Amino acid sequence: MPEVNYKVGLIGKLDMLKFKNMPKVRNAAIDASPSTPLKGIEPTNEKAKAHHPKQIEFVIDDILQNGPDAKTVILKKKDGERLPLFRAGQYISVDVPIGTTHTTRSYSICSSPALAKEGIYHITVKRDDAGFVSPYIQDNWKKGDTVIASGPQGHLYYEPIRDAKKVVALAGGSGITPFMGMAYAIRDSYEDFDLTVIFGSRTEDAIVYRKELDEVCAACDKVHVVHVLSDEEKEGFEHGFISADLIRKYGGDGEFSIFMCGPQAMYNFLDSEIAKLGLRKKFVRRELFGAIKDPWNQPGYPEEIRGRTFNLHVVQCGKEYDIPASADESLMVACERAGLVVPSRCRSGECGWCHSKLLSGDVFIPEKTDGRRAADLDYGYIHICSSFPASDVAIDVPAKPVDTQ
Amino acid sequence: MPKYDAVVIGAGNGGLAAACRMALAGKKTLLIERHNLPGGCASSFRRGRFEFETALHELCEWGTAEKFGACRQTVVDDFGVDLKGHIVPENFRVITTASDGKTKIDATLPCGQQPFIDAMEKYVPGCRKSIEDFFKIGTEFHEAGDYSLSVNGKTDPAYMQEHYPNFLRLGSYPIDKVFNAMKMPKLAQDIMGTYWGYLDVAADKLSFLQYTNMVWLYVTYGAWIPDKTSHELTTGMLESFRKHGGETWFNCSATKILFDDEKAVCGVETTCGTVETKHILCNANPTMVYANMCPPEVVPERMVKLHNAREYSARMFVVYIGLDKSAEELGLHDYSVFMPESADSVREYQSGKTIKDNYNMVSVCYNTVNPDFSPPGTCVVSLTTTFSGDDWANVDEEDYFKTKNMMANRLIDRFEEKLGVTIRPYIEEIEVATPWTMCNFVNTPQGSAYGYELSGWDSMMPRMMMMGTEFPVKGLKFVGASSIRGDGYNSAIFSGNTLARKTLSEMKEEEEG
Numbered sequence: 001m002p003e004v005n006y007k008v009g010l011i012g013k014l015d016m017l018k019f020k021n022m023p024k025v026r027n028a029a030i031d032a033s034p035s036t037p038l039k040g041i042e043p044t045n046e047k048a049k050a051h052h053p054k055q056i057e058f059v060i061d062d063i064l065q066n067g068p069d070a071k072t073v074i075l076k077k078k079d080g081e082r083l084p085l086f087r088a089g090q091y092i093s094v095d096v097p098i099g100t101t102h103t104t105r106s107y108s109i110c111s112s113p114a115l116a117k118e119g120i121y122h123i124t125v126k127r128d129d130a131g132f133v134s135p136y137i138q139d140n141w142k143k144g145d146t147v148i149a150s151g152p153q154g155h156l157y158y159e160p161i162r163d164a165k166k167v168v169a170l171a172g173g174s175g176i177t178p179f180m181g182m183a184y185a186i187r188d189s190y191e192d193f194d195l196t197v198i199f200g201s202r203t204e205d206a207i208v209y210r211k212e213l214d215e216v217c218a219a220c221d222k223v224h225v226v227h228v229l230s231d232e233e234k235e236g237f238e239h240g241f242i243s244a245d246l247i248r249k250y251g252g253d254g255e256f257s258i259f260m261c262g263p264q265a266m267y268n269f270l271d272s273e274i275a276k277l278g279l280r281k282k283f284v285r286r287e288l289f290g291a292i293k294d295p296w297n298q299p300g301y302p303e304e305i306r307g308r309t310f311n312l313h314v315v316q317c318g319k320e321y322d323i324p325a326s327a328d329e330s331l332m333v334a335c336e337r338a339g340l341v342v343p344s345r346c347r348s349g350e351c352g353w354c355h356s357k358l359l360s361g362d363v364f365i366p367e368k369t370d371g372r373r374a375a376d377l378d379y380g381y382i383h384i385c386s387s388f389p390a391s392d393v394a395i396d397v398p399a400k401p402v403d404t405q
Numbered sequence: 406m407p408k409y410d411a412v413v414i415g416a417g418n419g420g421l422a423a424a425c426r427m428a429l430a431g432k433k434t435l436l437i438e439r440h441n442l443p444g445g446c447a448s449s450f451r452r453g454r455f456e457f458e459t460a461l462h463e464l465c466e467w468g469t470a471e472k473f474g475a476c477r478q479t480v481v482d483d484f485g486v487d488l489k490g491h492i493v494p495e496n497f498r499v500i501t502t503a504s505d506g507k508t509k510i511d512a513t514l515p516c517g518q519q520p521f522i523d524a525m526e527k528y529v530p531g532c533r534k535s536i537e538d539f540f541k542i543g544t545e546f547h548e549a550g551d552y553s554l555s556v557n558g559k560t561d562p563a564y565m566q567e568h569y570p571n572f573l574r575l576g577s578y579p580i581d582k583v584f585n586a587m588k589m590p591k592l593a594q595d596i597m598g599t600y601w602g603y604l605d606v607a608a609d610k611l612s613f614l615q616y617t618n619m620v621w622l623y624v625t626y627g628a629w630i631p632d633k634t635s636h637e638l639t640t641g642m643l644e645s646f647r648k649h650g651g652e653t654w655f656n657c658s659a660t661k662i663l664f665d666d667e668k669a670v671c672g673v674e675t676t677c678g679t680v681e682t683k684h685i686l687c688n689a690n691p692t693m694v695y696a697n698m699c700p701p702e703v704v705p706e707r708m709v710k711l712h713n714a715r716e717y718s719a720r721m722f723v724v725y726i727g728l729d730k731s732a733e734e735l736g737l738h739d740y741s742v743f744m745p746e747s748a749d750s751v752r753e754y755q756s757g758k759t760i761k762d763n764y765n766m767v768s769v770c771y772n773t774v775n776p777d778f779s780p781p782g783t784c785v786v787s788l789t790t791t792f793s794g795d796d797w798a799n800v801d802e803e804d805y806f807k808t809k810n811m812m813a814n815r816l817i818d819r820f821e822e823k824l825g826v827t828i829r830p831y832i833e834e835i836e837v838a839t840p841w842t843m844c845n846f847v848n849t850p851q852g853s854a855y856g857y858e859l860s861g862w863d864s865m866m867p868r869m870m871m872m873g874t875e876f877p878v879k880g881l882k883f884v885g886a887s888s889i890r891g892d893g894y895n896s897a898i899f900s901g902n903t904l905a906r907k908t909l910s911e912m913k914e915e916e917e918g
């Protein structure tokens with residue numbers, strides 16, 4: 001017998017009966033409930049689904065030339081409905097099928113969040129002649145075509161709880177796009193902060209969004225733009241590269257957050273400039289690094305693999321493939337070249353969307369784009385967009401996800 | 406068509422445990438998961454130099470190096486998962502106003518029965534006996550549970566009456582009634598009830614049996630966290646599954662369950678193809694599965710009624726914060742602090758129905774227990790509140806970001822005020838998860854994390870007592886928070902393990918004809 005004895009009712013025996021009766025009580029509750037058909041989706045899930053679609057079908061509403069080598073594509077939701085509201089600065093990952101290759105590229109949404117209600121996002125695609133996708137888009141996309149993309153992604157957006165009231169945005173070339181979105185968002189009262197964009201271009205003629213930037217600045221006293229020309233010296237423009245001094249000059253004495261978006265070379269240059277400012281990490285935020293195209297220039301690269309081709313064994317949802325993989329390109333690119341459809345979004349090692357199991361072999365992962373979770377390192381999980389084969393390799397890759405009920 | 410002995414739908418804690426158990430028994434098992442990661446709720450994500458724990462505050466039933474809890478036995482001994490972690494030395498600190506509406510409560514309760522009892526006596530002089538008895542009753546409950554398991558649920562009533570009379574007498578009551586019967590001082594009841602939010606049922610409906618069981622386990626075996634977040638635990642289970650021959654398809658959703666002429670499961674249709682199987686262990690929510698994935702004629706009317714009678718439980722709201730100062734520098738010493746407006750859980754539960762009224766919250770600072778949880782000179786704090794209603798369904802998308810931040814600001818302000826600390830200027834990374842976020846990542850109905858409300862008629866004990874009739878569709882069993890033992894890592898793992906064992910014995914019977 002236990003040493004303590006409690007009862008709740010007056011008679012312990014009845015308490016016990018009550019215990020024994022629990023199934024009866026439960027059955028009674030079940031019996032009393034209606035047999036109306038069960039609801040297959042709840043309102044919160046509906047809201048979430050509309051806000052976080054896995055993919056969106058667009059139709060190209062128009063394409064506008066923007067500066068000498070950029071085009072702005074106006075995407076309209078195919079069913080005419082509203083698009084998910086995004087945080088200005090976010091991007092979409094656009095599916096680009098080219099021949100048998102199924103690849104994706106990220107483009108910042110450069111229009112106002114207000115247009116999302118009308119089912120419209122703008123993206124701007126700058127031509128990079130050495131690239132695979134941007135010339136293809138520029139030469140092939142036309143009005144009326146269907147485009148499939150992810151929902152809004154990414155973390156380069158203003159967070160009032162975290163960021164300083166003033167943001168100094170450092171933009172290079174097409175890196176202006178997230179800040180266009182932010183400028184419109186401020187103008188249209190979706191965001192509330194001071195935005196000073198220091199915008200680097202080669203020449204005055206090469207400036208994208210010149211007119212639009214001028215217009216937003218005129219319409220809204222919280223947005224300022226400083227143009228910096230690297231290849232031209234002109235009155236009314238700063239000259240050279242974006243430097244610590246320039247940031248100091250326009251950042252002022254108070255607290256400010258730096259947001260950066262531009263080519264990798266710009267980040268590499270700015271890293272040392274920004275270091276001179278002695279800012280805390282929280283005040284320096286950068287857009288995705290982008291896919292690394294020169295792994296051999298990254299610290300730790302095993303020089304002997306450069307130029308070699310390995311066998312890549314891919315397991316994907318019950319199917320298996322053997323494909324060639326160049327040590328100069330990521331495992332993701334190898335899969336795409338071979339016509340496999342794999343999950344991809346940021347292509348910078350950051351978002352984890354391409355999280356896969358390394359079954360065997362060695363890979364090289366540049367430190368700059370190593371966004372793995374700690375336990376992944378113990379258990380051999382990798383992000384294939386930022387892993388380069390260093391031997392024959394076998395991986396288990398997830399499917400590209402689709403929306404379901 | 407590929408054929409499997411069993412298919413597990415969903416790789417949350419429940420699904421992972423079920424999958425491990427099946428693979429360990431040598432069964433050809435397929436695990437499918439709609440997301441690209443294992444874990445469901447139990448995961449992690451990275452922002453900048455921080456990795457955030459998505460859910461876990463305290464893992465229950467883990468134990469110490471000398472004394473293994475049942476959950477640890479399953480995961481470490483049985484599944485062979487190698488895990489490193491820290492024991493949480495304190496169960497909780499609670500800062501609130503007593504249910505009398507006046508008395509201020511600020512109490513810190515250490516793990517271990519004796520230290521816990523001593524601390525309670527310090528805060529509420531004269532309560533010692535009732536707390537001691539509470540733990541004695543807890544021990545009795547625990548032994549009754551072990552006995553029941555040892556005889557496979559076929560308990561002998563006379564034996565039960567003789568050895569576990571409190572279990573039988575108190576087991577059907579809510580905690581408020583039993584605490585009163587035990588003559589526990591009201592202030593002590595207020596403190597002892599602190600963990601109600603872990604089950605999201607207020608004291609007037611919260612099963613004394615289930616609650617005591619949970620508190621007893623937390624205090625007796627201590628609480629535990631893995632060093633590298635829940636992702637270490639769930640990836641560890643996934644790897645054990647793979648090692649034993651299990652196959653996994655990620656980014657793959659089950660869309661339809663297939664049945665034969667006898668209304669028994671014969672396969673699953675997924676977004677990555679159709680597979681044949683006679684046994685499904687399902688970690689996806691039963692209501693959703695019955696409604697969307699089964700033809701109506703195979704779903705017994707009783708299941709429709711049962712699920713119409715149930716309410717979803719605990720829609721989560723979490724603010725994840727990475728700070729660029731150490732916990733010490735910021736004066737953060739407590740691991741987990743409960744800060745409801747009032748110790749009156751009935752009132753708090755009501756306030757949890759709307760965004761406007763919900764001022765409840767629990768904070769966790771991981772670095773106070775694991776100093777290496779984030780880079781040197783930084784620390785991670787998460788602020789969590791649960792919603793007992795579906796107000797987030799009323800938020801218009803246009804107001805979503807504003808509502809999110811309004812709620813996050815409320816929690817940050819309260820955290821600073823209640824603990825007398827300043828964290829705002831040091832926020833380097835912040836992410837806010839709402840019930841919408843939960844819907845997106847785990848796809849539970851209404852963004853709930855605890856399955857169905859464990860209140861009164863549908864609490865753990867009656868669910869367990871009726872396990873035999875709980876899964877009437879042949880070949881389809883549900884595991885995880887919505888299953889027989891309710892929410893929590895340990896309970897989800899328990900249900901996965903238990904129902905996989907049940908499936909194994911059914912398979913054996915089938916083989917033997």
Ligand SMILES: Cc1cc2nc3c(=O)[nH]c(=O)nc-3n(C[C@H](O)[C@H](O)[C@H](O)COP(=O)(O)OP(=O)(O)OC[C@H]3O[C@@H](n4cnc5c(N)ncnc54)[C@H](O)[C@@H]3O)c2cc1C
Nearest residue numbers: 415417419439445446460462463658659689885886893894
């Ligand atoms: C913020 C927060 C804090 C918490 N704190 C704690 C704590 O401190 N201690 C504790 O013990 N518990 C805690 N919990 C509760 C605990 O996390 C859950 O109760 C438990 O993890 C639930 O496990 P589950 O097995 O039900 O799986 P779930 O996590 O619900 O996972 C179900 C899985 O199934 C997948 N799925 C769904 N539908 C399909 C389909 N059709 N096809 C394929 N896959 C599908 C989902 O993607 C998901 O991965 C917390 C939860 C949250 C959210």
Ligand code: FES
Nearest residue numbers: 345347349352385
């Ligand atoms: S696509 Fe984002 S990490 Fe690979």
